[in-house]
C-alpha cells in the first residue's frame with residue numbers, strides 16, 4: 769500500500785498539501801485542485817501542480833478552463849482571514 773503523507777493546516781484543520789514553486793519555495797495549498805481560466809489581468813492566483821504561479825479567473829465557461837491548479841491556503845484559510853480582520 770502506498771503511504772501518502774497527510775498535512776492539515778495547524779490553524780483551521782483543513783487538509784492541505786505542499787507544492788514546490790519554481791523559485792524553490794514550499795507553498796501550502798488547498799488539497800483539492802480547482803479549475804482556472806488564465807487571465808493576466810486578474811489578481812487571482814493559482815499554482816499548478818508543477819509549481820508555476822498563474823494569474824487567472826476562478827470562474828468561467830464550463831469546459832473552457834485552462835487547467836486545474838491549487839489555491840494557496842493563505843488565501844482560503846478561514847483562520848488566516850480571521851487573523852487579518854482582527855489585526856485591522
Ligand SMILES: [Zn+2]
Nearest residue numbers: 777779780845
Ligand atoms: Zn488553514
